[in-house]
Amino acid sequence: MATYRRFTHEPEDWKNTMGVGIQPGTTAISENSTKLDNLVKQASSIVFDKYKQKYSLVYQSCLRKDQIPYGIGALQPDGGIWFIDTIPIMISEAKYQGDRGNAIERWFKNVYIARLINPNITYLTFACGLGVLEHKPIYDTLYLPHKGMYNVVQPKQNTAFLKVDGFLLEEVVNIIEDTFIQTMEG
Numbered sequence: 001m002a003t004y005r006r007f008t009h010e011p012e013d014w015k016n017t018m019g020v021g022i023q024p025g026t027t028a029i030s031e032n033s034t035k036l037d038n039l040v041k042q043a044s045s046i047v048f049d050k051y052k053q054k055y056s057l058v059y060q061s062c063l064r065k066d067q068i069p070y071g072i073g074a075l076q077p078d079g080g081i082w083f084i085d086t087i088p089i090m091i092s093e094a095k096y097q098g099d100r101g102n103a104i105e106r107w108f109k110n111v112y113i114a115r116l117i118n119p120n121i122t123y124l125t126f127a128c129g130l131g132v133l134e135h136k137p138i139y140d141t142l143y144l145p146h147k148g149m150y151n152v153v154q155p156k157q158n159t160a161f162l163k164v165d166g167f168l169l170e171e172v173v174n175i176i177e178d179t180f181i182q183t184m185e186g
Helices: 011-017 031-055 105-117 137-146 169-185
Strands: 057-060 081-084 087-096 122-128 158-163
Touching: 031 057, 031 087, 031 122, 031 169, 087 105, 087 169, 105 122, 105 137, 122 137, 122 169, 137 158
Parallel strands: 087 122, 122 158
Antiparallel strands: 057 081, 081 087
16 A cells, blocks of 8 residues: 655755655746747737637636636646637647756646646647757657657647757737637638
């Protein structure tokens, strides 16, 4: 039988987690990841504002607990969640990672929650950094759930755009708009 230990916020518990995950008092946020997060958020807002009235879209920055099956977990993608009525139809998020690390690990949990709610949701990911190169963490981790297809819109599926050196605002706006249009037509 497995034994589980509940951690408190006491310093003696912190030393037991050394080397595991993000250390107490530290952050996984880098300047590059913050820049990409803000870029995706800004582009998403531009495209959302353009189409919100035409399609009666609703925007949420995250899911509330009562929107998540079983009320456990969280989902707060960088570009937010777009709804028609109460159905989430599109999510966009950003991931930045070097050639090592684990920035992409949370992606699977987020997609799983989103697909429990709507199996046909378009889940759009923008990924940058050395981790997007072939046989690096982001590239390899996202390969199967994207069927090996990167930089191609796959409406109502997982879509990932990878670019080592990052994106320009205009590129992200165009990709989000094209992805949304194809989602609505698909």
